[in-house]
Amino acid sequence: MKRIFIIHRWGGTPNSDWYQWVLNELQIKGYQVFIPIMPETDKPDINKWVSKLSEIIGTPDDDICLIGHSIGSQTIMRYLMTLSENTKINKIVFVAGWLKLDGLAEEGEEIINIARPWLETPINFDRVKNICPKIQVLLSSNEPFGYVEENKKIFEEKLNAKVTILKNKGHFTEDDSVKELSEILKFF
Numbered sequence: 001m002k003r004i005f006i007i008h009r010w011g012g013t014p015n016s017d018w019y020q021w022v023l024n025e026l027q028i029k030g031y032q033v034f035i036p037i038m039p040e041t042d043k044p045d046i047n048k049w050v051s052k053l054s055e056i057i058g059t060p061d062d063d064i065c066l067i068g069h070s071i072g073s074q075t076i077m078r079y080l081m082t083l084s085e086n087t088k089i090n091k092i093v094f095v096a097g098w099l100k101l102d103g104l105a106e107e108g109e110e111i112i113n114i115a116r117p118w119l120e121t122p123i124n125f126d127r128v129k130n131i132c133p134k135i136q137v138l139l140s141s142n143e144p145f146g147y148v149e150e151n152k153k154i155f156e157e158k159l160n161a162k163v164t165i166l167k168n169k170g171h172f173t174e175d176d177s178v179k180e181l182s183e184i185l186k187f188f
Contacts, residue, residue: 004065006035007072018181049075073097089132102146125158135161140169
């Protein structure tokens with residue numbers, strides 16, 4: 001049976017945004033779905049988040065699917081970099097995934113310091129796409145952290161991802177009135 005892990009966003013919880021709605025819809029389709037609480041969600045740390053993902057997945061295999069929201073997407077890419085080259089993951093969906101962010105200056109120095117390692121620590125894209133060549137990305141036309149076209153281009157060029165830009169979904173959060181995300185279901 002395929003297992004799906006949904007990795008929430010910075011500041012999120014398993015009950016935030018659209019996660020429970022997607023969990024219920026995917027369970028109806030027969031998947032086992034897990035939404036772990038990531039550590040120190042208000043101050044996400046690469047090593048702690050990757051370690052937590054590794055711990056909850058256990059031994060990865062081709063029956064695993066991963067869904068990452070925002071920094072959850074970053075966590076998934078960095079987790080895949082820790083796996084052996086012959087490991088295969090079934091598929092990945094990134095929602096509001098990013099490699100570049102804008103607008104952090106308005107958020108303050110603490111936010112900039114938290115985001116900096118995620119933005120500056122390199123990602124081995126070849127390793128990521130070798131472990132999982134089936135990657136879908138959902139971005140929003142009015143992403144508040146900007147760089148929509150730039151992120152789309154990087155995901156397409158570096159990961160051979162199929163990118164869809166949805167109209168006016170913001171950062172795909174409850175604050176953006178996104179409590180259901182039916183678009184994700186077509187990938188499963």
